[in-house]
Amino acid sequence: MGKQKDINHPVSEDEVPTQIKNQDLVRERRRQIIDSTVKLFIEHGYHKTTTRMIAKASKFSIGSLYEYVSSKEDLLYLVCKTIHEEVQNAVEKALSDTAKEKERLAEAIRQYFYVCDRMADHILLMYQVTQFLPEKWKKSILVNELAITDIFIQALSSLSGQNDFPQLDEKRLNLAGHNISVLGQMWAFRRWHVQKEFTIEEYINIQTDFILGLIFQV
Amino acid sequence: MGKQKDINHPVSEDEVPTQIKNQDLVRERRRQIIDSTVKLFIEHGYHKTTTRMIAKASKFSIGSLYEYVSSKEDLLYLVCKTIHEEVQNAVEKALSDTAKEKERLAEAIRQYFYVCDRMADHILLMYQVTQFLPEKWKKSILVNELAITDIFIQALSSLSGQNDFPQLDEKRLNLAGHNISVLGQMWAFRRWHVQKEFTIEEYINIQTDFILGLIFQV
DNA sequence: AACCTATGACTGAGCGCTCGTTCAAGCAAG
């Protein structure tokens, strides 16, 4: 009777209101809008990107834009959420592809760092832009961020104590996960230096030694 | 004959123009302005802080404010520069205090992390705000950032090959320096998690193991 | 077929307002 809950599409419509009746249309148009907006935000930043620019880039009038999105802040939230989902999907995919026991962690790190390399613009954007989210959205974004880090913590803890892997206390495990996250993102937010001095391969190799150093040296 | 170059005061006046003749006055007033501005930026961010708020907080009229500073962007630059100088001074002081041979590096890291703890707000502000600097200033800020990292790279390289310290190739040295910088800053920009889960002491201890892990494990 | 009507996506001029910046006038000291 009541309309069925859709779970399987990435951007939830209920959180951010719209004037348009046709939900499929909303989905399609929002993709369109978000895609253009991400590009504009990356190029000009949040504040210098005007709603008019967004409308033009997504081939709408401003009026139409505001049928699909109720404020610029809402749009910002949709952008952040979409990026996070992309990162998370990429990370999970990369991790599931490397189900091998032995060198599993090193390979997982390698794949994650590749993701950070490919999505450097997006990661940087997230760093720049989360600050402008209204408090309610901000929390939800941090939860997402934590979820990504958790993937590593899980991977680490599933290895902890196995084979030649040392047993790690929870705190070390936790922090190691965060370090992996951050050192990957560092490839994006310190690109002005690291991407000039290292190839991504060099970076991965050295940082992997670094991370595994902590774990095996205890 | 020509007015003598002043080198010894933190905020250089030549870079940012002023209408006021008396240089000492400029120096004093600017300190006053910058102090208030930092607080406001930390609390409200760059964009939501208006020039009027700044004027009021530093006990000036807007008119006067614009006698000492020629634009909001210039003010932003002064703020960034001042913060960097504070961090740099604090780091250098912390490093010079710990001139002991043996545990020198570990102690240096400890002191640096304390600085990051004390100046967490400022570090966060730098992360949020550099993006709004005009290109010319941005470069100069990155140079400063690099200078801070260089302190660690120097410290590391002076130890490299000494005593029980392994010889490190330049790339590893370089990246280790950056890792120290970033893992310190991480205490600030991931505070929503790390400062909830760890005391600063725990954090320092684990991260120090982490960093030294890389170096000794090669 | 021809006509009418209802629906809802789409349009864009323009409103209300904020905020960075200016400048004519004021004032204190020499």
Added chain:
DNA sequence: CTTGCTTGAACGAGCGCTCAGTCATAGGTT
């Protein structure tokens, strides 16, 4: 009177957002 500093009303560009109206389409009626 001149110089150096201060003041705050006034300016106007630019922004997010609205809303009265347009138009293409679908479906009902004759």
